Amino acid sequence: MAYNYRVVYEETIETLETVCELYDVDSSDLTMKFIAAGLGILVLVFIFIYGDPGGGTVPGLLFFLIKYLLGWAALSAAAMLVNRTVWRKAVRATAAGDAQEMYQHRKAKSGKAIIAQIDFYEDRFESVTKIKKKAFEYGQVVRLLESQRGLGLVVKKDLDMPGSPRAMIGFPKDALLDAQIEDLKGFLLEKCKKADGKIKKL
16 A cells, blocks of 8 residues: 655654654643642642631632632643743753663664654554554544654554553654645644644644
8 A cells, every 4th residue: 555645764863852852842741731730739629628718608719719710720821831931941952862862772772773764644654663663543643743843643552541651653844755744734634533633833
């Protein structure tokens, strides 16, 4: 069966940095959301255990909850803003270190630089290297990611199982052969129904 789109690139520190950046920035966003949600719930529980929210009256309690939710939303928004500005620089620096470590490990394992290839078919996509080959269905893709330099697909092994392992298949945009990146993005948006018709900009 002929592929619709093909990506080919040599795994260098630079190309792996593009892939690591997609993974690290997306993970950072998710971690920040979990922290904001967890701290908000924890603080609320402590207030109810050790405080007297609303003065013990129903109107007072409702007023307290409204103020608390508004404050929680504002703090969460501030946390995400910090994550997308100041903290993101640190995450990108981490991606550079991860890429260097990954490059050395993979080159030592294979004996030479690896050529990575991703083929997008009508019913699946395949990630192929000298080390291994993996095939995924588009129905496994739960999120599409895009940075300035790269594009990524977050796949979930078992969609029905909470906490199921996830993987990220990423690549530099300029590694796409004989096609425009916008065409591939449109193709993926059509095929990856679980991505809700959007690509997350990083």
